[in-house]
Amino acid sequence: MTTQGGGRPAQVRAAHERLVALLLLATSLVSVLAIALIIVFLFAKGMPLLGKVGVWHFLTSPTWNPTRGEFGIATMLVGSLVVTLGALAWGAPLGLALAIFLAELAPPRVTAGISWAVDLLAGIPSVVYGFFGLVVIVPFIRERLGGPGFSILAGVIILGIMILPTIVNISRDAIRAVPRDYKEGSLALGATHWQTIVRILVPSARSGILAGIVLGMGRAIGETMAVVLVTGNVTRMPDSILSPVRTMTSNVVLEMGYASGDHQLALFATGMVLFVFIVVMNVMVSSAMRTRG
Amino acid sequence: MSQAKIEVRNLNVYYQQYHALHDISIAIPQQQVTALIGPSGCGKSTFLRSLNRLNELIEGTRTEGQVLLDGVDIYAPQTDVVELRKRVGMVFQKPSAFPMSIYDNIAYGPRIHGITRKVELDEIVERSLRQANLWDEVKDRLGSSALRLSGGQQQRLVIARVLSINPEVILMDEPASALDPISTAKLEDLIAQLKRDYTIVIVTHNMQQAARVSDATAFFLNGDLIEFQPTRKLFVNPEDKRTEDYVTGRFG
Known part of the structure; x- marks a missing residue:
């Protein structure tokens, strides 16, 4: 058959x-x-x-002295959070603005050009970002603003650029995915294009934009190479944005090469804390994507 | 026919190279329902969207000729498009409430036009919803999401949203095509009520609907206006052979 x-x-x-x-x-x-x-x-x-x-001691003690068996990652926890939030503070608004421009305002040829540039930004290896920071941003901060140059600020600047592609691409797609009827409905009521963007398009794309920002945040907190090269990596509590700082990722990559015994285990524990952070963020993204309307 | 609210003279619309509307001239009567019928792609929606200049959203659209609203050309360079769209409201094919509360949907129009006082907004919301025969169904849940309403309710909500800015003309682009028969009947009742105060232009695929709701009907074919008559005459005794073929179901 x-x-x-x-x-x-x-x-x-x-x-x-x-x-x-x-x-x-x-x-x-x-x-x-x-x-x-x-x-x-x-x-x-x-x-x-x-x-x-002890978990509490590990998270809250500012003393990291592996040779004496003192393992506290508070300075690095603060370092990771400050650098990440700082990067978001300027990267997210800029990324959203760019996404709005690309989705709604730019003529097609300009959109193509900028999208190409943004995609290229995503393709640059992080070590190149770090190198750029090391030879351009760090000396600039040292000469113009003072301090060692290796600083939170240097990390914030570099990471802010690195998270742009994630935020721009996801937010732009979210804004483009808003039903055409919403836009036309708003314009037909006599709203201006800008009113329509601010009051209808961006709020309707909120969950997608939030997802883009949280994913950018994940990228920032997990970034290692670029950060290691520009933040100075000192395990001291920072007192200004010009202070050097060490992140959790930097801690692992700097010491894993020679660590042994408890020291090595402490680095794994650092990685664990980082992992928990990122899982929490992923849960935030998926719940943000689910809540609509 | 009564006095013309909108007078269209030699209207030509092009999308890029495509000539979508050919030299349309028509006078749309005030406080009546004018239906636009014709097969898909005949230009009736393009025509409707040229009455509030919504065609301009499509890149490469060119419009020639005049559209006089109360005798003033809406394509004149000094026309304020925002002002025009306040006077000429539009209801779309898919009932699409904005993703916000019922109250905020209705208050959206007044708010963008500068009304911020709560008392005033409350009053507009209630009046608009009552006019759209929706008030009794939603008055207890004005704060809940409009997306939870049924399709028929959403379509009446969209009409209430249009009414909130006190338009003079309401354009409807196949407003019942996504609705069930009961919702459609409610919508048609509403249209009959609204024509006391508003001039209505409705595009429809459904010839029975055109016959039921409209006072005058225009038949479009391939970008030409073939015939414009009082509805009864167009359906019972059309002058053009092509109109007769269409209304008797011989093509389209």
């Missing part, structure tokens, strides 16, 4: 379908397995040290 669809018997076709489904299931399991293994590994390595020094 032959039928359409390759002319093979029905049983052979059904077996083929099952095989394809199984293969696809197997490939998707790989990614689930990978994340599961990372979680298990990170917690297996990190938990024992947290048990030893």
